[in-house]
Amino acid sequence: MQWEIVIGLEVHAQLSTHSKIFSGASTAYGAPPNTQACVIDLALPGVLPVLNKGAVERAIKFGLSVGAKINSPSIFARKNYFYPDLPKGYQISQYELPVVQGGTITIQIDGAEKTIHLTRAHLEEDAGKSLHEDFHGMSGIDLNRAGTPLLEIVSEPDMRSSAEAVSYAKTLHALVRWIGICDGNMQEGSFRCDANVSVRPRGTEKLGTRCEIKNLNSFRFLEKAIDYEARRQIEILEDGGAIRQETRLYDANKDETRTMRTKEDANDYRYFPDPDLLPVEISASWIEQVKSALPELPQARRDRYVAEFGLSAYDAAVLTASRETADYFEAVVKQLPAQAKLCANWIMGDINGQLNKEGIDISACPVNPPQLAALLTRIGDGTISGKAAKTVFESLWNGELDKNVDAIIAAKGLKQISDDSAIEKIVDQVLAANAQQVADYRAGKEKAFNSLVGQIMKATQGKANPAQVNAILKKKLDE
């Protein structure tokens, strides 16, 4: 039987506020344990939560950027469960009327676009951390993270392969960073994915029983966990078994998922509106204000790059993978508006390649946009060849000669010979010295032409303009 995989994702994006969602404690990462846990985070008796405007604003920003409905009023609910890193005995989350309702994300898959629908995105607080090792049979609790604002973004079960799920997660990851609501640092847990996976016979509508895989903290693990889980479910069904609804954990070392808890012993969270928090009113003027401060979104930029610069959809997608890359491209292309494709190629090729190799971000790129533009200008006006440009680029990257492109070209003698008479002189010399190949060419051996071009380039140390060399040589041979 042919099986279809059905995937929905829940992503927890940690919001980039300075203070916690319900207290004035800092959210900075990496502080000594419990130095950023105040009376509210510790849930001491008699304290009350006060909602952080910055957290709500970031949720609105997200909602507007995915075309969702912003609920007003929006209400907070208590989600009850017992665990020592949750000192209140409940997590403040949202159940009915989340800030963000609906919306869509467009992903690129196999060169085509696909729309993934969002169910909702709601605000909630993070829990603390439990450390289970080495405390004489006790657990150690660090509540620094307790109360850190999260936006939980829930998709519809719209994805049909691990590749689509990864594309969605990457697009979402780029978007939250683009609009500046989350730093996206996956190592520090700022962007965490849970995947709901089920399978069904291809062509049927009814959803199969799903399993939820928790806490996937890299795109690679997300892909591998989904692939493993789909295979596991298909094997069970093909053996005549049934899938049990459960929560599973992905073990990266063994590349498998295993049961964490089953539906039968699942908690009943007893959600109810939190009496400590009043309904949040989000006025039309507040929404308008957030909207006017939104940057141009990735999708809009992609479309503009295709329309304005004639780039391919693929190039436009690569250049808008992050806002920093897109801004870099625009700063370069502003100086060479007629050479957008050349700018795009250099950023996607040489710049990205070198950044990846050295593991640095484009915001820290040693070659800045004006310097790259200066280099590309010299290719465009014929001063240097594409090959020589690579040498200049290397010098720029290494910070030689104050990163002055013209000084580097002069110092390294990379200036292209574009003077017809100079090239003609060299061509004549080469022809005189290679009578045999000239005869071969005239006898119909096309290969001899390339050999002659090679000789000429060698004689000029690669500095002759190849297009001119070709034209002059052809003219002389055909005389």
Next chain:
Amino acid sequence: MTLSVSDVKRIADLAYIEIDDNEAKETLTQLSGIFNLIESMQAVDTSTVEPMSHAQSVVQRLREDEVTETDQRELYQSIAPQVEAGLYLVPQVIE
């Protein structure tokens, strides 16, 4: 809606409450009373009433996103039963 003793035991289990058979029977009587009360309330037509999420008709005040708390770990941990290396220690809780 009719509850059974096994329903009561399951609810108690989910709520981490330990009850014996006698307590379960007693609780069953009390819970059934509450369900009856809910049933009579459900007879009221509320189709035109907007659900209320809070008893007061005021809206939430928001605070600016500013760090206003300082590190008072020592003070807070002075009343904790057990601490070590800055952590609060609790009975082990691995699932």
